[in-house]
Structure formats: structure tokens, C-alpha cells
Amino acid sequence: xxxxxxxxxxxxxxxxxxxxxxxxxxxxxxxxxxxxxxxxxxxxxxxxxxxxxxxxxxxxxxxxxxxxxxxxxxxxxxxxxxxxxxxxxxxxxxxxxxxxxxxxxxxxxxxxxxxxxxxxxxxxxxxxxxxxxxxxxxxxxxxxxxxxxxxxxxxxxxxxxxxxxxxxxxxxxxxxxxxxxxxxxxxxxxxxxxxxxxxxxxxxxxxxxxxxxxxxxxxxxxxxxxxxxxxxxxxxxxxxxxxxxxxxxxxxxxxxxxxxxxxxxxxxxxxxxxxxxxxxxxxxxxxxxxxxxxxxxxxxxxxxxxxxxxxxxxxxxxxxxxxxxxxxxxx
Numbered sequence: 001x002x003x004x005x006x007x008x009x010x011x012x013x014x015x016x017x018x019x020x021x022x023x024x025x026x027x028x029x030x031x032x033x034x035x036x037x038x039x040x041x042x043x044x045x046x047x048x049x050x051x052x053x054x055x056x057x058x059x060x061x062x063x064x065x066x067x068x069x070x071x072x073x074x075x076x077x078x079x080x081x082x083x084x085x086x087x088x089x090x091x092x093x094x095x096x097x098x099x100x101x102x103x104x105x106x107x108x109x110x111x112x113x114x115x116x117x118x119x120x121x122x123x124x125x126x127x128x129x130x131x132x133x134x135x136x137x138x139x140x141x142x143x144x145x146x147x148x149x150x151x152x153x154x155x156x157x158x159x160x161x162x163x164x165x166x167x168x169x170x171x172x173x174x175x176x177x178x179x180x181x182x183x184x185x186x187x188x189x190x191x192x193x194x195x196x197x198x199x200x201x202x203x204x205x206x207x208x209x210x211x212x213x214x215x216x217x218x219x220x221x222x223x224x225x226x227x228x229x230x231x232x233x234x235x236x237x238x239x240x241x242x243x244x245x246x247x248x249x250x251x252x253x254x255x256x257x258x259x260x261x262x263x264x265x266x267x268x269x270x271x272x273x274x275x276x277x278x279x280x281x282x283x284x285x286x287x288x289x290x291x292x293x294x295x296x297x298x299x300x301x302x303x304x305x306x307x308x309x310x311x312x313x314x315x316x317x318x319x320x321x322x323x324x325x326x327x328x329x330x331x
Contacts, residue, residue, distance in 0.1 A: 005064035009039040011263025012273035013067020019275035040070040068263040092249035095119040097232035105240035117228025142178040151189035169223035246280035255289035257281035302330035
């Protein structure tokens with residue numbers, strides 16, 4: 001039996017996640033769904049953004065699908081982003097963000113890259129302090145353990161996709177201790193795996209420019225948490241923007257699929273949320289966690305067929321239920 005912990009979260013997460021679940025049920029006949037809660041609405045109702053029962057459900061299932069989270073832009077006593085808590089508490093130390101050319105949506109063909117982002121530390125450890133009224137300080141944590149874990153996953157994925165290039169992205173010229181440690185740890189692991197010939201490096205600012213100028217030149221990018229967050233959002237332009245961007249939070253024996261878009265309160269409840277990012281995130285769960293390559297390819301081919309047959313204008317006007325029906329008809 002294949003178990004899936006479903007956490008719709010806030011806003012349109014409540015609308016797009018059920019679509020992705022029904023798609024998965026079409027592909028995996030023995031799928032057992034376990035419902036759980038997390039997010040800003042959960043915090044307001046219970047005082048916890050991620051209840052212990054949700055963590056227990058995720059550990060018991062080993063796989064999850066998260067919708068979206070609404071987070072206030074100011075500090076709220078006792079609140080911390082649900083998705084960051086899930087990543088750090090469950091040891092989801094790698095974030096996968098694919099970017100590819102989609103028919104009708106991409107302004108350039110031939111793009112098929114994957115950004116591997118360290119997912120547990122960096123500035124996202126959330127260690128800040130107010131030194132004085134005029135100075136606040138945030139700590140950036142980079143560890144050998146987390147960097148090597150990311151690099152080992154890079155080796156695994158490079159072999160799975162037959163990578164032609166592995167690009168380490170950092171800022172070691174300015175941050176020689178933290179970025180230097182990250183780069184050196186990754187290089188050691190890639191060297192041990194015999195992949196030296198594929199490895200190159202880019203400073204993060206240069207990588208950003210080249211992702212704009214020549215995205216098709218990249219294949220597998222490996223970088224730290226904040227850099228990966230920014231670069232993957234930038235690169236998503238080439239595959240239709242954040243509304244179409246999937247991701248997978250990946251740990252040891254546990255994974256959580258997550259569409260990159262936010263909770264979109266402006267359209268929540270209107271029935272117009274596009275579920276394709278959640279659906280494509282499910283494809284990552286199929287491919288990398290459940291190792292169901294055939295089903296992952298089938299799902300992505302169905303999305304490609306839908307985007308081939310429908311114009312971008314029609315897609316924007318289509319309802320959530322309409323997109324679901326079109327997708328299921330292709331599976």
C-alpha cells in the first residue's frame with residue numbers, strides 16, 4: 001500500500017491539492033490518503049502552525065503533498081512558517097526545482113534544468129538578534145553534513161538524468177568560510193563519485209545573469225538555501241512562472257511535494273486556481289521518492305498534451321475543475 005499525507009494548508013492549497021490527489025489516485029491504485037493540517041489558518045485556530053499529529057502522520061506515511069501557506073510579513077509571537085518547520089523538523093534537506101520548456105507557455109525551447117537547493121539551513125535557520133535600535137543581525141549556518149547530503153543527492157540525480165553538466169553556485173569570493181565550506185564539501189563528494197569532468201562553478205550573481213541569457217546551457221545546478229530560493233524563482237520564468245512551478249522537499253526515506261506558488265488569497269475560493277503546479281509536484285514525488293518513473297512520465301506527458309491543446313489565454317480562463325477534467329481525460 002502506498003500512503004500519502006495530504007496537507008492542503010491555506011488559500012488555494014485547499015483547491016489545488018485535491019486535484020493532485022485525484023490524479024495520483026488514477027495512477028496509483030493502492031493509494032491511501034491521510035489528511036493532516038498545517039499553516040497560518042491552523043496557527044490561528046490552534047496556536048500551532050504544524051501540530052505534532054501532522055509530523056507523526058508525515059513520518060508514518062513517508063510521503064506528503066503540501067498545498068500553500070500564508071505567512072504574515074511581520075513577526076507574530078509563537079508563529080513560524082509551516083513549510084520551514086516541516087522541512088527542518090522532518091529532515092527534508094534537499095529541495096528539487098525543475099525548469100523546462102512547456103508548449104504555449106515558454107518563450108524559449110530546449111530548456112530542461114534542475115535546481116538542487118539545500119533546504120534546511122543557511123539564513124533560513126531563523127537565528128536573528130537585535131543588537132541595537134539601529135542594527136539587527138542574522139546568522140547564516142552552513143554545515144558539512146547538510147552540504148554533503150545535498151551533494152550525494154546531486155550524484156544520484158545526475159546519474160538518473162544522465163546529466164551533462166553540474167554547476168555549483170556560491171559566493172565564496174565574499175563568504176569564504178560558509179560558501180567555501182559548501183563548495184569544498186560538494187566538490188569532494190562529486191570527486192569521489194567520479195563526476196569531476198561534469199563539474200563547474202558559478203558565482204551566484206553570474207549564475208543569475210546566465211539563467212536569463214542562456215538557460216538552455218544549464219543542466220543541474222547545486223546551491224545553498226537562499227541562493228536556490230532566488231535562482232529557482234528567477235528560472236521559473238522560462239516554464240510559465242511561479243504558478244506552474246513544482247518542487248519536492250526530499251529527505252532520507254521521506255519526501256514532501258509542494259507547489260511553489262503561494263496561497264493566493266486574491267483568488268482563493270473563486271474556483272480559478274491552476275492546479276498544474278501541484279500536479280507536477282506530484283510527478284516529482286512519483287519519480288524521485290516512489291521511483292515510479294513510468295507513472296511520472298505518464299503524468300508529465302498528460303500535462304504536456306494539455307498545454308499543447310490549450311492556448312495560454314484559455315488556460316488563464318479555465319477553472320480548476322476544468323483543468324482537472326482535461327488532465328484526467330489524458331491519463
